[in-house]
Amino acid sequence: MISSGLEFLLVLCGLELSWSCPRHCICYSAPTTVSCQAHNFLSVPEGIPLDSERIFLQNNKIHRLLRGHFSSNTVTLWIYSNNITYIEPTTFHGFTLLEELDLGDNRHLRSLAEDTFHGLSRLNALHLYRCGLSSLPNNIFQGLRNLQYLYLQDNHLKFLQDDTFVDLRNLSHLFLHGNRLWSLNQNTFRGLRALDRLLLHQNQIESVDHQAFHDLKRLTTLYLFNNSLIQLSGDCLDTLPGLEYLRLNDNPWSCDCKALSLWEWLKRFRGSTSSVGCQAPVDMIGKDLKELRKEDFPNCSPTVPNSESRAQTNNVSGTVNPSLHRGGVVGSVGQTHVVHPSRPGRSRNCTKPRNRGKGKGDNEVHHSKEVMADKEDSSPDFTDGGKHDHTSPDGTVTRRKQKCIPRTTVRPPSGVQQANNRATLSQTQSCRANKEP
Template sequence: MFKRGCGLEFFLMLCTSLELPLSWSCPRHCVCYSSPTTVSCQAHNFLMVPEGIPPHSERIFLQNNRITMLLRGHFSPHTVTLWLYSNNITFIDPDTFQGFTQLEELDLGDNRYLRALAAETFSGLPKLHALHLYRCGLTSLPSGVFQGLRSLQYLYLQDNRIEFLQDNLFADLMNLSQLFLHGNRLWSLHQNTFHGLSSLDRLLLHENQLQWVHRGAFHDLKKLTTLYLFNNSLAELSGECLAQLPSLEYLRLNGNPWECDCKTRSLWDWLDRFRGSSSSALCESPPDLRGRDLKRLTKEDFPNCSGSESLHQIKTWTTADKVSFKKDHHGRHHHPSTRQHPPPPPPSDGSDAPSSSDKSPPPSSTDDGHRPHGARNCSRQRYRGPKKILKEVHTLEEMADKEPQEYPGDGKFGHPRKKPKCTRPPPLRPPSGVQQANGSSAASGQQHPTACLMNLIASALLAAVIR
């Protein structure tokens, strides 16, 4: 029927066409799949990156090991997705990712002893759209560390020890949609801290030590819809600062020691005009106003404050800004690499944040981009969502999108004066290839039942060829 010498070639072609795992081309204790080319080596106590990773691997999962360092040559420039979270990484060679022009997602989170990064670590990654650096013990970020990452859309920097952000640190991130900075030690925000973030949709700054915010700190954030400032040390915040956010819909200010005197008169006036959703802002002082919500105060509660200057500045700036924002919105050309997809929806549960090992695999986009006539897309998100998001981030997003009734540790949120009518995007599901890789890796190389059946068929065919 077939020539005897063609048996092995026929068998290999059959395995490739059926996408069967080829164990002999895979590192020991790992599971590999051919479409997309996936190597799953998670949770095997590796002390270093295992040898033998196929050079054309697109997706590499090495999370939950004990890898201590990353060096040049450990991975191939063909890599698209690289998960290295929950290891013991203390050193990353600045050339480790040099030339990785296809890399889209890099997760280095939960490497608690990393502590420092070289400025060139992420240079030359033109397609990177999600970068995870949460819980890495970082105390600072070098100038230029995000330079050139013009496709980046999601940046996770939460739960570090960062005390200060240099001016123009994010200047190249014109496509960044979500910036997570909560759980750090930031104490001030300067005029150019967020310079260049013209596409930013969500900014999470809660659980820091913020005491001072420059009145021009948010001047570039014309598309920001969500701002979390709760549980900081803010005693005052200029209303002019918030008036620079024409797209703002969700604001959280609770858990700050507000001084409800003349210094917060402009904030009170802005909150009175704001038509989005905002939390309570309980007064810490003066004594006669302690415990009262700043939003519920009246003009009579500010007897010695004229407030005319700040109110005039807010009104003048807002009017002028709306004109410039319209021109900017209609005349802006998006980066050619930008992809028009909404972010993944938050989960329905409101559970507490789990460990970082509790991650879901990358989802594929299923949204067709259409919504019913008259419906309003409140997310204002225009780019492809990340291929995975921590549940702790999902919980925060749910708080913003669903307007929760209360937040643990504080009183009830204020109800929005105008409830936005939003259409939630459909759920995004992970591609079958990654689901299969993750499921099989947990079994340390155990084959899928379909794969076993196909192997038996292939063996029978091979035996027939040899005869």
């Protein structure tokens, strides 16, 4: 029974009490909400009203999710920071109204059935960070065509199967940092034509296919820092006409002749980039590839010339050759950079194969290294978990400079919170905590 003092507090908050409420939980309407966080529940509490739109069960000790625990009226479901080890495949079947599902920080979940999320046609945000996942089954994201935010960071993923994300045609943010990925294949990211941000830092990536990014025409932010990259061809990056922010620091770059195409690409690129520190050959150790001169590659054969692209890079009039209409345009005021579509032919790897046994292990990195020390950089900081953009005090999303492709700003879902800063809420704080999650 809710105490009279708490009842009065809820009334002051303008909340209408719902008397059909699980024990130790707080329920209210408009929208219908059940708040059961931080009560050491070992299982989903009984008595959750069938008309509940928002259900908050975070910071408990729940072990299993089974069919019938929730109703198909649910719109927002938070079950992060529990002890979930098993989710019955049919738990969320028929949940056509569900928009946000947060299963993050369930470190012993480890595996999911292929059809766990099938039918969630309205799902906008799916949180699976820090779940101990070592692999993703085929078609696990099938049919999630409205998904915009997918959080897979800080798992144990070593490999992504081809076409894992092919159905996510509206995905804008994909967070894969803090895993153990070691290669990116030609079709790893196929279908992600709306993707705006791709975070791959703190993995063990040593191999990137020549066409790994071929569908990411709207990508503005790519983080590849703190991996095991020795080389990366500029052709790989030429497939990203909308790129604005690139982070390549803290990789063991070899600044020999194989780095020439990347060096040339960096000279043409008008966006924000990190340092690219050389670790080989001996006479290049400690130097920044970006700061090298043509004379530093004296015995290197020139890369395949692209005279039209080079001419357009230096075109200060800002006009575009109509014959190059198939390329993407990237640039700043007074400068135009035309990126040509990749030439057809045999797909080739644009990184140098390495012995996987000599990887970085856990790839631990200090926070100071995660963000490029670029004083002019206006890119958002995702090192705190990558849950949302920076916002100003009035709640508006910070706008990025040099937009290459006009598009509507995508705001994070209303229920998103920082993964590393979620605090346990007490009942006396329930009014403020549940006012607008």
